[in-house]
Amino acid sequence: MQKLVYERPYIKKLTAGVMNKFGSRSGGKPFEYIDNVSVKSLIASYGSPLFVLSEKQIRRNYRAAYRAFSTRYPKVQFAWSYKTNYLNAVCNIFHQEGSWAEVVSGFEYQKALGNGVPGNKIIFNGPGKTADELLLAIENDSLIHIDHLEELNQLIILAEGKPNKPRVGIRVNMDTGIYPIWDRFGFNYESGDAWAAILKVINSGKLQLAGLHCHIGTYVQVTGAYGIAAAKMASLALRCKAELQHTIAYLDMGGGFPSTNTLKGSYLPGTDTMPTIDDFAEEITGILTKAGFAHDELPLLILESGRVLIDDAGYLLGTVIANKRLSEGKRATIVDFGVNVLFTSFWYEHQISPAQEFTPNIENMVVYGPLCMNIDVIRESINLPLLNPGDNVVVHKVGAYNMTQWMQFITLRPAVVLIDEQQQVHLIKAKETLDYIERDEHVPGHLK
Ligand SMILES: *Cc1c(COP(=O)(O)O)cnc(C)c1O
Helix, strand or coil: CCCCCCCCCCCCCCEECCECCCCCECCCCCCCEECCEEHHHHHHHHCCCEEEEEHHHHHHHHHHHHHHHHCCCCCEEEEEEHHHCCCHHHHHHHHHHCCEEEECCHHHHHHHHHCCCCHHHEEECCCCCCHHHHHHHHHCCCEEEECCHHHHHHHHHHHCCCCCCCEEEEEEECCCCCCCCCCCCCEECCCCHHHHHHHHHHHHCCCEEEEEECCCCCCCCCCHHHHHHHHHHHHHHHHHHHHHCCCCCEEECCCCCCCCCCECCCCCCHHHHCCCHHHHHHHHHHHHHCCCCCHHHCCEEEECCCHHHHHHHEEEEEEEEEEEECCCCCEEEEECCCCCCCHHHHCECCCEEECCCCCCEEEEEEEECCCCCCCCEEEEEEEEECCCCCCEEEECCCCCCHHHHCCCECECCCEEEEECCCCCEEEEECCCCHHHHHCCCCCCHHHC
C-alpha cells in the first residue's frame, strides 16, 4: 500500500468579529429579508444568481431627489437616464413618478416610445444619432441635444421644409475642477465653441434653441463642481438673452450624483463620505437663483440623474459554490455570479452579506466568480465569516448600470424580480435561455 504524502496543516488564528476603526463589528447580522421578502424564498422560486429591485426604495429615492430640488427652485423636471437601468418596469416606475426619458441611442429612444413616453418628453442625447433617428425625434418634437458640429449641420439640413422647427439644446462641456474634463461630449465653454454653436443654431433660422445641457461626469463627489457648472450654464443663457434677445427655456444639468457605494481604494466607506442629494440641490439652485435671471424667466431646471436614484434599490443574490486556500494561504470563496453580470465590481468594493446565520469567525478572503477567467474577481479583499457551499450571499447597491452593462459571456444572464410596495414579487425579466441566445444565429449549410 502506498503511503499518503504528508501535508502540512494550514493553521490560522481566527478572529471573532474584529472591531473596525469606528468600533463596530464588521460581522453584523445575516441579511435575510429584502422588503420583508425572504432571500431564501426568492432564490427557491427564481434561482441563483438573481437580481432583486425594491420598488419602494426606487420611489423613495426619486421623491427625496425631487423634493430636494423642488423645495429650493420653482421649476424642476427629472428625466430618467435609460442607460442606467432600462428594464421597462423600472422606467415605468420613474415615468409614473413624473420623470421624462433621457436616452442616448435610437434603441433607447424606441424603448421610451414603447413605454408610452410622449415624444416631447424625451431628451435625445449622445454623439451617435443617425439621420433616421434625428428625423424621428424631429417628428415627435423631442428635445435633441447636439453633440458636435456635424450633427448641427445635419439637423439644419433635416429641418428644411419641416412643419415644426426642431427643438434643440447645445451640450456644453467645461472645466468644473473635475479631471479629466469630459470634453469629448458637446462644445467647450472656455474656448468659445459653445457660444459659437449657439450663434450657429440661432442664425440658421431653422432650429429652435430651447435649452442648454451639460453632464459633467459620473460619481462626482464634490458639490462645488455643480456650482461652477451651473454658473457657466447660467452665464451662457444670460448672454443669449442680452446679446441675441433669445430666452433659454431650460438648463439641463445632467446626472452624475454619486450613490453611497464605496469606490475601490477609498479609505472610508461611501456612506460616510458622499454628499447627499440635498447638498447638490442646495449648490445648484443656490447658484441659479442668484445668477441674474428675471424672476419670471428662471429657466426650467432639468436633471438626468441615474445612479443615485437606483443603485441602493438593487441587490444581487447568489450562492457559494466552493472554498479553497490559495498558494499563499489566503482563503478564497467561489460564488455563482461573475463580473459578467456584476460589471460594477470593477470599480466598487461592493458590500456582501451572508443570508443565513454564520459563525463569529471572520477571515479576510477573496471572492471569485464562476468564470474561467483570471479577471473574475468580485472582491479582492473582504472580511467575511466562513461560508459553506450552498450558503447564500447578498450583494448590496447594484441597481445602477449592472442590468444594462451585463455581458452574455460564458454563463447566461440571471432573472430580475421587482418587489412592489405591497411586497408582492414580480418577475420583470426572465433568466436567459440557450434558445434565446441562439435564436438569431445561422449555421451555413456546409457546416451542419
Ligand atoms: C449616463 C448619463 C446620465 C446619468 O448619469 P449618472 O451618473 O448615472 O447620474 C445623465 N445624462 C447623460 C447625458 C448621460 O450620459
